[in-house]
Amino acid sequence: PRPDPETGAAVKAADRAHVFHSWSAQELIDPLPVAGAGGAYFWDYEGNRYLDFTSGLVFTNIGYQHPRVVAAIQEQAARLTTFAPAFAVAARSEAARLIAERTPGDLDKIFFTNGGAEAVENATRMARLHTGRPKVLSAYRSYHGGTSTAINLTGDPRRWPSDNGSAGVVHFWAPFLYRSPFYAGTEEEERDRALQHLADTIAFEGPGTIAAIVLETVPGTAGIMTPPPGYLAGVRELCDLHGIVLILDEVMAGFGRTGKWFAAEHFDVVPDLLTFAKGVNSGYVPLGGVAISAEIAATFARRPYPGGLTYSGHPLACAAAVATIEVMADEKVVENADRLGTDVLGPGLAALAARHPSVGEVRGMGAFWALELVRDRETREPLVPYNATGEAAAPMAAFGAAAKKHGLWPFINMNRTHVVPPCNLTDEEAAEGLAALDAALTVADEHTV
Numbered sequence: 001p002r003p004d005p006e007t008g009a010a011v012k013a014a015d016r017a018h019v020f021h022s023w024s025a026q027e028l029i030d031p032l033p034v035a036g037a038g039g040a041y042f043w044d045y046e047g048n049r050y051l052d053f054t055s056g057l058v059f060t061n062i063g064y065q066h067p068r069v070v071a072a073i074q075e076q077a078a079r080l081t082t083f084a085p086a087f088a089v090a091a092r093s094e095a096a097r098l099i100a101e102r103t104p105g106d107l108d109k110i111f112f113t114n115g116g117a118e119a120v121e122n123a124t125r126m127a128r129l130h131t132g133r134p135k136v137l138s139a140y141r142s143y144h145g146g147t148s149t150a151i152n153l154t155g156d157p158r159r160w161p162s163d164n165g166s167a168g169v170v171h172f173w174a175p176f177l178y179r180s181p182f183y184a185g186t187e188e189e190e191r192d193r194a195l196q197h198l199a200d201t202i203a204f205e206g207p208g209t210i211a212a213i214v215l216e217t218v219p220g221t222a223g224i225m226t227p228p229p230g231y232l233a234g235v236r237e238l239c240d241l242h243g244i245v246l247i248l249d250e251v252m253a254g255f256g257r258t259g260k261w262f263a264a265e266h267f268d269v270v271p272d273l274l275t276f277a278k279g280v281n282s283g284y285v286p287l288g289g290v291a292i293s294a295e296i297a298a299t300f301a302r303r304p305y306p307g308g309l310t311y312s313g314h315p316l317a318c319a320a321a322v323a324t325i326e327v328m329a330d331e332k333v334v335e336n337a338d339r340l341g342t343d344v345l346g347p348g349l350a351a352l353a354a355r356h357p358s359v360g361e362v363r364g365m366g367a368f369w370a371l372e373l374v375r376d377r378e379t380r381e382p383l384v385p386y387n388a389t390g391e392a393a394a395p396m397a398a399f400g401a402a403a404k405k406h407g408l409w410p411f412i413n414m415n416r417t418h419v420v421p422p423c424n425l426t427d428e429e430a431a432e433g434l435a436a437l438d439a440a441l442t443v444a445d446e447h448t449v
């Protein structure tokens with residue numbers, strides 16, 4: 001007999017006894033028991049409802065429990081719940097076709113994985129085998145996943161405990177004008193200096209040793225730093241010049257988040273490999289993948305690709321992807337994200353920044369925004385120090401608690417809060433979230449100088 005799980009206390013007790021959580025000191029966490037979710041909201045067993053401005057981990061791009069996707073998963077479960085990857089399966093074929101139709105350029109072959117890190121892992125392997133070169137360049141202020149290669153590519157403190165000497169990885173600085181690593185004063189200066197820095201890094205590492213450059217098209221967890229116009233085109237040129245594979249990681253930025261199907265479209269750049277996950281099926285069933293150019297696919301036309309996964313292209317995950325992409329097209333979810341950014345969240349967050357001294361910068365696009373919280377607008381000193389924990393991180397914790405008290409579940413990373421709601425958020429929901437942020441920022445303001 002199963003114990004009755006339907007009290008928050010029982011759910012929590014079993015969690016505390018047996019679930020080992022990611023990225024956490026197990027005794028220092030206090031996970032909220034979740035009773036249910038729908039659209040942009042979730043709720044606990046006590047009757048508290050939260051507007052989810054995190055989209056889970058930035059993956060529920062169409063919100064929770066969309067009935068068409070739930071039905072598609074149920075239908076696929078009844079028809080063919082699982083099947084091995086070596087066969088041609090209808091849901092997988094259709095998901096690959098719908099994704100390939102939307103990825104830029106000639107990225108028309110899809111290798112399916114179970115998530116983002118495996119996508120990055122396999123894209124890197126493809127690039128190394130395609131070029132016969134060992135090294136990969138990636139940016140500081142980035143996140144590429146928790147597996148061995150992906151965590152070493154990552155350019156934030158999550159890498160440090162797992163760093164194996166970053167085998168085969170060299171990090172460089174990508175543009176970020178607000179905290180410019182190049183002492184730049186304008187977007188143009190930032191772009192030009194960042195490109196010169198990358199060109200120098202390539203020259204001194206030895207172009208013939210570099211298989212790939214991996215970049216998030218718009219870096220996500222590290223701070224939603226939209227690259228200045230021309231930067232990614234410049235990176236593409238450097239890659240072409242030296243025969244380096246360009247891998248754009250769109251695990252977070254892809255599938256509508258920035259107001260386009262893929263963020264690369266904003267910059268007119270076509271990578272050689274594009275990684276995706278999360279929004280591909282709103283995270284209803286684990287799925288990720290690599291979209292592969294014709295040239296790289298040709299490398300493995302008559303030579304086996306030495307990589308695979310038992311659940312590559314799992315039918316349930318692929319059926320969820322097909323339904324999600326159809327919902328996004330039918331309900332104009334990508335267009336809504338674009339409109340939200342331009343008409344609602346952009347102006348709404350700018351208005352908050354004008355009222356709250358703790359907001360140093362607002363940046364983003366679509367349903368993908370970051371607020372940089374600072375102690376001092378002049379010096380741009382962050383509200384909490386880089387990678388702070390415990391007491392040092394208290395001002396951000398106080399901000400988070402205030403948001404929750406006002407019914408908003410906020411995304412917090414270091415001194416930033418990200419506004420990353422579902423891409424199909426309504427204007428009313430956006431207004432509700434902005435009002436809660438307004439109240440929470442008043443608490444952050446108390447920690448300014």
Ligand code: PLP
Binds near residue numbers: 116118144146251
């Ligand atoms: N790449 C990017 C840009 C991400 O944001 C993430 C996850 O947040 C990953 C890769 C890793 O994806 P996953 O957690 O599905 O392995």
